[in-house]
Amino acid sequence: MNTHAKRIKDLQCLLKDHKLDAVVLGRKLETSFLTGYNQENVFMLVSRTGAWAFMPKMLLADFQDKVDFVNASAPDSLLEAAALKAKELKLKKVVFEPETETYLRGIFWKQKGFAEHKGLTASLRAVKEGQEVETLRKSCRIAGRAFGLIKPRIKTGRTELSVYRELEDIMQAMGASGNSFNLIVGFGPNSALPHHETSERKLRDNEAVLLDYGCVYKNYCSDITRTFFHGKPTAEFKKVYAIVAGSQKAGLAKVRAGVKTQAVDAACRDYISDAGYGQYFIHGTGHGVGLEIHEAPTLNPKSAEVLRPGMAVTVEPGIYLHGKFGVRIEDSVLVTRTGCEILTKTS
Amino acid sequence: MNTHAKRIKDLQCLLKDHKLDAVVLGRKLETSFLTGYNQENVFMLVSRTGAWAFMPKMLLADFQDKVDFVNASAPDSLLEAAALKAKELKLKKVVFEPETETYLRGIFWKQKGFAEHKGLTASLRAVKEGQEVETLRKSCRIAGRAFGLIKPRIKTGRTELSVYRELEDIMQAMGASGNSFNLIVGFGPNSALPHHETSERKLRDNEAVLLDYGCVYKNYCSDITRTFFHGKPTAEFKKVYAIVAGSQKAGLAKVRAGVKTQAVDAACRDYISDAGYGQYFIHGTGHGVGLEIHEAPTLNPKSAEVLRPGMAVTVEPGIYLHGKFGVRIEDSVLVTRTGCEILTKTS
Numbered sequence: 001m002n003t004h005a006k007r008i009k010d011l012q013c014l015l016k017d018h019k020l021d022a023v024v025l026g027r028k029l030e031t032s033f034l035t036g037y038n039q040e041n042v043f044m045l046v047s048r049t050g051a052w053a054f055m056p057k058m059l060l061a062d063f064q065d066k067v068d069f070v071n072a073s074a075p076d077s078l079l080e081a082a083a084l085k086a087k088e089l090k091l092k093k094v095v096f097e098p099e100t101e102t103y104l105r106g107i108f109w110k111q112k113g114f115a116e117h118k119g120l121t122a123s124l125r126a127v128k129e130g131q132e133v134e135t136l137r138k139s140c141r142i143a144g145r146a147f148g149l150i151k152p153r154i155k156t157g158r159t160e161l162s163v164y165r166e167l168e169d170i171m172q173a174m175g176a177s178g179n180s181f182n183l184i185v186g187f188g189p190n191s192a193l194p195h196h197e198t199s200e201r202k203l204r205d206n207e208a209v210l211l212d213y214g215c216v217y218k219n220y221c222s223d224i225t226r227t228f229f230h231g232k233p234t235a236e237f238k239k240v241y242a243i244v245a246g247s248q249k250a251g252l253a254k255v256r257a258g259v260k261t262q263a264v265d266a267a268c269r270d271y272i273s274d275a276g277y278g279q280y281f282i283h284g285t286g287h288g289v290g291l292e293i294h295e296a297p298t299l300n301p302k303s304a305e306v307l308r309p310g311m312a313v314t315v316e317p318g319i320y321l322h323g324k325f326g327v328r329i330e331d332s333v334l335v336t337r338t339g340c341e342i343l344t345k346t347s
Numbered sequence: 348m349n350t351h352a353k354r355i356k357d358l359q360c361l362l363k364d365h366k367l368d369a370v371v372l373g374r375k376l377e378t379s380f381l382t383g384y385n386q387e388n389v390f391m392l393v394s395r396t397g398a399w400a401f402m403p404k405m406l407l408a409d410f411q412d413k414v415d416f417v418n419a420s421a422p423d424s425l426l427e428a429a430a431l432k433a434k435e436l437k438l439k440k441v442v443f444e445p446e447t448e449t450y451l452r453g454i455f456w457k458q459k460g461f462a463e464h465k466g467l468t469a470s471l472r473a474v475k476e477g478q479e480v481e482t483l484r485k486s487c488r489i490a491g492r493a494f495g496l497i498k499p500r501i502k503t504g505r506t507e508l509s510v511y512r513e514l515e516d517i518m519q520a521m522g523a524s525g526n527s528f529n530l531i532v533g534f535g536p537n538s539a540l541p542h543h544e545t546s547e548r549k550l551r552d553n554e555a556v557l558l559d560y561g562c563v564y565k566n567y568c569s570d571i572t573r574t575f576f577h578g579k580p581t582a583e584f585k586k587v588y589a590i591v592a593g594s595q596k597a598g599l600a601k602v603r604a605g606v607k608t609q610a611v612d613a614a615c616r617d618y619i620s621d622a623g624y625g626q627y628f629i630h631g632t633g634h635g636v637g638l639e640i641h642e643a644p645t646l647n648p649k650s651a652e653v654l655r656p657g658m659a660v661t662v663e664p665g666i667y668l669h670g671k672f673g674v675r676i677e678d679s680v681l682v683t684r685t686g687c688e689i690l691t692k693t694s
Contacts, residue, residue, distance in 0.1 A: 106450030
């Protein structure tokens with residue numbers, strides 16, 4: 001059975017586990033995850049025993065050429081057709097995923113009597129299987145290797161944007177199709193802004209450099225952050241860097257199948273708090289990474305998911321001293337039964 | 348007054364026109380259009396007399412540095428805070444935009460008693476003003492010029508993806524920050540798939556080449572399609588090409604402020620139908636283009652918007668002969684009082 005047909009099968013098993021008859025799906029991320037067909041405006045109904053796709057006429061011939069394990073049609077009203085099919089099949093417990101739907105689509109499903117049910121496809125996507133593990137590894141390897149290539153080229157006078165563009169080129173030359181998000185290149189005080197928008201700011205002697213970046217390789221996203229000092233590091237930078245590095249090490253040591261996500265966050269957070277910088281760690285510790293740059297699971301003080309083998313998550317503590325500098329160290333890792341495999345190794 | 352402060356003012360005027368007290372906004376596209384601050388997770392409440400933004404702690408300092416005309420805060424629960432502020436101010440008719448919200452956010456606003464109201468920000472965004480006109484022109488100029496550079500380099504044996512990448516590089520070298528969508532490069536029968544996914548297919552002698560592409564320049568999207576025959580065109584290709592070219596010319600001749608969008612579609616569609624190919628024109632005629640690659644207004648048989656000066660739209664009829672070839676010709680144009688300015692000129 002091909003990868004995508006198997007995913008539909010897995011979703012059908014989940015439907016049984018949750019005593020549901022069917023799920024309707026409207027977002028490209030999910031429909032392409034289940035079919036391999038990577039276009040907008042394909043709507044699906046997946047029941048315990050079948051799968052139907054409804055799409056614009058201009059996609060039908062192409063879809064049918066490529067996806068032979070889903071019943072495809074191009075009716076006039078796509079959402080209506082999906083709802084009608086569920087009615088025809090006399091499916092009772094039909095659900096939609098509130099977190100993946102637009103407001104208008106969700107309201108439409110609701111009016112058809114479909115109920116909200118969170119996390120079905122997210123839980124499938126959170127655990128990476130088969131070929132996608134290797135694809136994600138490759139995406140992360142490209143990002144990891146890019147650091148060794150870009151670092152010696154970051155010199156006084158270069159702008160953040162010029163580094164952004166070169167980093168992008170380096171990753172594309174290694175096979176990436178694009179960036180996995182708006183890459184952050186932050187010089188000096190800009191490194192203290194966790195979501196800094198890369199600018200024309202030029203690098204000066206003796207200041208911090210933060211690179212938070214990643215690529216898309218065959219639709220899979222990688223995510224990595226490295227921080228270093230350009231010039232002779234100040235005592236404060238060295239101190240803060242050592243704390244963040246220790247925090248990240250403590251977090252990584254905690255990652256293992258069976259561990260709660262909040263425990264990884266706590267390991268990172270406690271380390272920074274114990275060092276007296278708790279108030280400067282102003283975000284969560286990490287997130288799942290895969291087809292989306294942010295996906296399930298979430299690693300923060302409130303998250304209560306349990307890590308499973310095959311999950312891919314980031315561990316990225318940071319300390320941000322506004323107006324001075326920030327340090328963040330991030331790796332994407334694959335959860336295993338006994339620990340984790342660091343996917344974004346740099347040399 | 349700066350551009351973004353003026354946009355908030357314009358939105359406040361729209362609120363008055365529609366007898367509304369305030370609107371809440373949650374999507375980055377709208378919040379960055381109104382503030383210039385280009386990050387996710389900034390939620391806004393805009394009343395007739397004020398504007399408030401609620402964001403994560405890690406964004407606050409940066410936002411405040413950059414946006415001094417909006418009241419910013421970083422409360423624990425962002426959506427709750429927006430709703431609370433509306434209550435505090437005793438605002439009665441508060442609305443949200445159903446077409447811009449996720450299901451979960453929309454449901455939250457609804458539970459707070461806010462009503463749906465379509466098209467407020469879309470109508471502001473549809474008409475391009477001031478600096479953004481020049482930015483859009485530049486985005487389209489880059490795309491238009493790229494065609495003259497890439498065309499002579501498309502040779503027998505090259506893959507669609509290699510052309511995709513070179514086109515991307517050419518546009519980036521002219522200042523583009525990225526592609527405005529997944530560029531379509533279709534060789535031979537692939538040109539007959541309006542949403543073809545660019546592949547490793549190699550170009551052979553004597554077949555059609557279709558390029559549907561565009562770039563992002565300072566956040567503004569361009570969109571253009573050109574089709575040509577690589578080799579000696581067949582009689583059928585020449586005939587179909589002439590019909591599509593005539594159709595596009597008829598559509599462009601119709602574009603003018605005050606004209607209904609469906610009239611432009613009809614001009615293109617009737618031309619193709621009269622030539623006997625009506626059943627092969629399987630999509631709408633065009634769409635607005637700007638911060639999004641598809642935005643208001645829509646140009647299709649059902650659309651009833653009226654063109655206004657400063658709107659930017661595409662005119663892109665096509666004929667698709669499955670298994671053989673397709674022809675689409677598309678330009679992005681700026682609507683003026685007396686006609687339109689073609690933004691994606693090629694030489």
